[in-house]
Amino acid sequence: MTNPAERLVDLLDLEQIEVNIFRGASPEESLQRVFGGQVAGQALVAAGRTTDGDRPVHSLHAYFLRPGRPGVPIVYQVERVRDGRSFTTRRVTAVQQGRTIFNLTASFHQPEEGPFEHQLPPRLDAPDPETLPSVVDEIREHLGALPEQLERMARRQPFDIRYVERLRWTSDEVQDAEPRSAVWMRAVGPLGDDPLVHTCALTYASDMTLLDAVRIPVEPLWGRRGFDMASLDHAMWFHRPFRTDEWFLYDQESPIATGGRGLARGRIYDREGRLLVSVVQEGLFRTWAPKPGS
Template identity: 90%
Template structure:
């Protein structure tokens, strides 16, 4: 299995080991901690496997409690909190080596017709994704070559990411920059037709670039890091159906960073400008020279 999109689908295909208990793989990678989007996506799969298929998830609220260890399986324990006529609620606890590392509450809603609909339009007009370079192309253009580590990462990356604004490479370029970022994203290959897989794949992707908006006024996104950062909590609201293997625009901003924490908000649109998903996350930021 060489296609990163296929590997993502396989990563989200949990093993059922008991009623409402599932086990997920955690790939062995050269990372300090398990990627938060992976844990959130797998936890949402576990919740969805215990619900009726006609009720898509409409929101999730999660806390990252401890860093997970790469290469060690994660067990997801699902609590059936409520099964109502319109809403279903599940609570998921992720356990690794006997310790809780993450918990999530997800709500599922039977689709209804409200009789009215509105949304704010996207904040700005952006180029189409085909007009923008990939991250690898930008790095190669700037450095004249693509470092081996980045090339290996690009081959494993399940999402094609294209920054709307060109990457900044020096501290002078980030001075006085607005804490905003926007990227086009889509899975690098087909994800099948299961709506739950697309929802969980997008949940995975939602944690990849959101905290960029916090860092942009402080340091270049690519290059030596001055801060250690970690996701603290994560919330999503799913407004409309979508496919994660089709282009979507992830518009991100950070309204505040203070006290070692930064808040980021994201809005995910399809190519026609329809708002699909809203995201909010807080991250922990600590200066590396003080660790």
């Protein structure tokens, strides 16, 4: 049995079925839709496989158009938009059962020295990740034991996630909470040395907790949700090289939620406080309505 990190690498290892066409697996999961980070990560792999490999991705912009079906393969069609002297641009369309479910545009940049460099310092001084409990341990502590379904999901989780602040479990605890969240994350095992794999793995991880910041002032993050939510779009800018199997701090905030949509922004830092990646995502939030008889 491979560990979850190895399964993530396998998930990102697409099958090439034509010059610009790739196929990715979609694991059978007890979820309503395919996890958006999986689709974004696989689409970025497809884009990267059509470049010469010496230009790392510096940005991506994506739209989630339809929910994907777990257990059904996804085909990624790549359009080679531009191959310039410094930049390469690729457009990827993800198709499942004849329907487009996702679009991504990615830009790759030849590394170069700039005339200046700066960054804002991190917003918070977070404790070391080793001093914090994993989210799985926090849930076990609160519930006594994980329900069987959560236990299976925890065993398959490719990332160790540790919230900087303890999880809130009651409605009273979320009152007056700011729309902010921060987590330490890293892959649960080595991911190899291919920079594209690390970039695509981080793209996968970036969709896991970002919309937490939208929900924090409204409801506890764990337990039965009062809202159905889905990612609408996702944008990332990659500033520096990194390894996703080393600890990174994901600082997240939501400047606004209105009209059924919530905007979230994320900044990803290494342990030295260097800004690695910037992320922006909008999510759709609707009151959860149980099906008749449920």
